[in-house]
Amino acid sequence: MSVLLEVADVNVHFGGVRAVDGIDFDLETGCLYGLVGPNGSGKSTLLGALSRMTNLTSGRLVFAGEEYQTYSPAKTARMGIGRTFQAVRLIPGLSVLENVMLGGDARTAGVGIFANWLLPWRTRNCERSCREGAMEAIERLELTGLEKRTAGMLPYGTQRRVEIARALAAKPDLLLFDEPTAGMNREERDEVGEVMRSLRGQGLTQVLVEHDMQMITEVCDYVFVMNFGKVIAQGDPEAVVADPLVQEAYLGKRGSKNATA
Ligand SMILES: Nc1ncnc2c1ncn2[C@@H]1O[C@H](COP(=O)(O)OP(=O)(O)O)[C@@H](O)[C@H]1O
Numbered sequence: 667m668s669v670l671l672e673v674a675d676v677n678v679h680f681g682g683v684r685a686v687d688g689i690d691f692d693l694e695t696g697c698l699y700g701l702v703g704p705n706g707s708g709k710s711t712l713l714g715a716l717s718r719m720t721n722l723t724s725g726r727l728v729f730a731g732e733e734y735q736t737y738s739p740a741k742t743a744r745m746g747i748g749r750t751f752q753a754v755r756l757i758p759g760l761s762v763l764e765n766v767m768l769g770g771d772a773r774t775a776g777v778g779i780f781a782n783w784l785l786p787w788r789t790r791n792c793e794r795s796c797r798e799g800a801m802e803a804i805e806r807l808e809l810t811g812l813e814k815r816t817a818g819m820l821p822y823g824t825q826r827r828v829e830i831a832r833a834l835a836a837k838p839d840l841l842l843f844d845e846p847t848a849g850m851n852r853e854e855r856d857e858v859g860e861v862m863r864s865l866r867g868q869g870l871t872q873v874l875v876e877h878d879m880q881m882i883t884e885v886c887d888y889v890f891v892m893n894f895g896k897v898i899a900q901g902d903p904e905a906v907v908a909d910p911l912v913q914e915a916y917l918g919k920r921g922s923k924n925a926t927a
Pocket residue numbers: 680683684685703704705706707708709710711712925926927
């Protein structure tokens with residue numbers, strides 16, 4: 667197995683808050699990783715750092731051999747790192763297809779006004795490939811038939827699936843999911859879990875932030891547990907979930923119960 671992402675001594679501090687505090691790990695190509703921890707333990711901040719939407723205080727990030735801790739979020743997305751957000755971030759007035767096509771744009775660089783004018787055929791080709799990529803993602807997430815529906819009018823669980831489709835439309839090599847199943851029922855969760863397993867079968871590397879331990883043990887190959895910005899345990903999901911240190915963090919004896927995500 668080859669290393670796809672190297673995270674070396676990454677820190678993200680907000681004033682006195684060490685949201686991410688010296689994180690070190692490697693992610694191997696084609697594995698599905700779980701990232702768990704109590705609210706406020708730094709999971710979303712870490713995903714923000716990996717996707718370059720949050721600045722690092724210090725540390726090094728290497729993706730497919732390329733050091734990228736100083737890259738912009740757009741350049742990071744073009745390199746092949748995609749993410750979904752903890753709260754739904756669709757454009758509610760646009761259709762499902764339009765929302766998903768926006769994801770495809772993340773990887774087609776430099777198609778601006780001048781490119782449209784100078785290279786109209788290239789813009790047309792981009793739009794065609796964007797639409798094809800979007801339709802493929804829509805099919806994967808079982809959203810076929812809903813392409814023309816207004817995204818903001820759909821049930822919450824469906825909107826979350828549209829978000830996953832949008833992230834997939836960019837054809838990432840690494841996909842970071844921030845609580846993608848929050849607010850979903852068991853059946854919807856299982857469906858999302860199945861999509862992740864099948865993407866894994868195609869070699870996509872994924873990180874899943876998730877509170878549902880059943881989903882973590884059923885879906886993930888390996889799990890990291892965070893608390894207070896640090897990785898406090900890692901390994902095989904079943905063993906990690908049974909670890910007394912992890913249970914203690916979750917029971918809130920040491921966790922920050924009142925912290926908000
Ligand atoms: N932009 C920010 N400014 C200041 N503090 C922040 C910011 N984002 C997150 N934090 C703090 O960093 C810590 C980790 O938050 P977060 O990464 O959202 O945790 P999690 O996703 O594990 O619930 C929390 O104490 C939170 O209040």
